[in-house]
C-alpha cells in the first residue's frame with residue numbers, strides 16, 4: 001500500500017495481506033494461485049481458497065479433494081508456489097512452500113467446521129478430472145475420507161511492490177527472514 005524503506009515493514013505488510021485473505025471473502029488474497037509440478041514434470045496452476053494463515057509458524061492452509069490432480073502432484077513433489085496479486089496494496093506475493101497433506105480422521109475437526117454447501121467440493125462422483133458424458137453428469141457425495149488439508153510451510157517469500165518506485169525483496173527461512181532487497 002505504501003512505499004517502505006524498511007524490510008520488516010514490507011514483510012509484515014505481506015503477512016497482513018494474507019491474513020486479510022482469510023478474514024475477508026472479498027480480499028484478492030482470498031483466492032491465491034496454487035502451483036505444483038505434475039508427476040510427469042509439467043507445471044500446473046489453479047485457484048484455491050486461502051483457509052488459514054499462521055504468521056508465527058509461517059504456514060498457509062488450503063483444502064482439497066484427496067483425488068484431485070494436485071494431490072497426485074504433491075505425492076511426488078511436495079512443493080507448491082503460491083501467488084497473490086493485491087491491486088490496492090500494489091503488491092505481488094510469491095511464496096515457495098513445502099506441503100504436508102492430511103486427510104481422514106486426522107482432519108475430522110476441520111471437516112466438521114466446513115459448511116454443508118462447501119463440503120460439496122470434496123467428493124464428486126466420478127472423481128475430479130474424470131471424463132463425463134455431459135456437462136452435468138456428476139454428483140456431489142462429500143465424505144470425510146476425500147477431504148484433504150494442505151498445510152504449506154513457507155520457505156521463501158518474494159515481494160514486489162509496484163508503486164511509483166518499484167521495490168522487491170526476498171525473505172528466506174534459511175536466513176531467519178531478515179530479507180534482502182533485490183532489483184525488481
Ligand SMILES: Cc1cc2nc3c(=O)[nH]c(=O)nc-3n(C[C@H](O)[C@H](O)[C@H](O)COP(=O)(O)O)c2cc1C
Nearest residue numbers: 031044046047048049063064065068069070071129
Ligand atoms: C474461486 C475458486 C476457488 C477455488 N477453490 C478451491 C479450493 O479451495 N480447493 C480446491 O481443491 N479447488 C478449488 N478450486 C478449483 C480449482 O481451481 C481446480 O479447478 C480444482 O481443484 C482441480 O484442480 P487440480 O485438478 O489441478 O487438482 C477453486 C476454483 C475457483 C475458481
